[in-house]
Amino acid sequence: EVQLLESGGGLVQPGGSLRVSCVASGFTFGNYAMSWVRQAPGKGLEWVSGISASGDGTPYADSVKGRFIISRDNYKDTLFLQMNSLRAEDTAVYYCAKHGSGKAFDIWGQGTMVTVSS
Amino acid sequence: EIVLTQSPGTLSLSPGERATLSCRASQSVSSSYFAWYQQKPGQAPRLLIYGASSRATGIPDRFSGSGSGTDFTLTITRLEPEDVAEYYCQQYGSSLWTFGQGTKVEIK
Numbered sequence: 608e609v610q611l612l613e614s615g616g617g618l619v620q621p622g623g624s625l626r627v628s629c630v631a632s633g634f635t636f637g638n639y640a641m642s643w644v645r646q647a648p649g650k651g652l653e654w655v656s657g658i659s660a661s662g663d664g665t666p667y668a669d670s671v672k673g674r675f676i677i678s679r680d681n682y683k684d685t686l687f688l689q690m691n692s693l694r695a696e697d698t699a700v701y702y703c704a705k706h707g708s709g710k711a712f713d714i715w716g717q718g719t720m721v722t723v724s725s
Numbered sequence: 726e727i728v729l730t731q732s733p734g735t736l737s738l739s740p741g742e743r744a745t746l747s748c749r750a751s752q753s754v755s756s757s758y759f760a761w762y763q764q765k766p767g768q769a770p771r772l773l774i775y776g777a778s779s780r781a782t783g784i785p786d787r788f789s790g791s792g793s794g795t796d797f798t799l800t801i802t803r804l805e806p807e808d809v810a811e812y813y814c815q816q817y818g819s820s821l822w823t824f825g826q827g828t829k830v831e832i833k
Contacts (some may be wrong), residue, residue: 651826652824710817711760
């Protein structure tokens, strides 16, 4: 079964850091680009960052550029998002997603909640 | 950045009716990189349509997508109670992805 499983969410103070992870199974992880998408409580979807299959392309949304870093370990089938200088407005469920045909996101994880609060 | 605007905000219909959801882009987007997603309460989003009109694996044929340029449409023929959800459009361009703000579909 094709599956993505996020972990690492939690409560962090403003200005702090957190790293969330996404473990893939059921497909050849290293062959596919991946993205992180977040959803603030009661709000819509916001694309955060993406990474090419090889890891050499890493675009970011303006809202996180310079603060977040996306990376991947193709040997461990794992995607990461390092989040620094966190703000209250970064509070959201963070989903990882696999890229499919037409650069659409065909497989999603269940999400991990990140809360930024003092 | 390309902005996607969805309408209506909420759509309330009876079972068996046809639902028409609209997504308008602030500038022309590639149909090849346009998608629709369904998100039920408490669940992760699910891909419905990619390439503007191709159904994703396992999606019932009552869901269809159309459009090009700046105007795209998701149609649900014969609305069923299980279709109650938020629906989002998405586009890719210039190495960035953007989502619309969503349309909520309710059953009367």
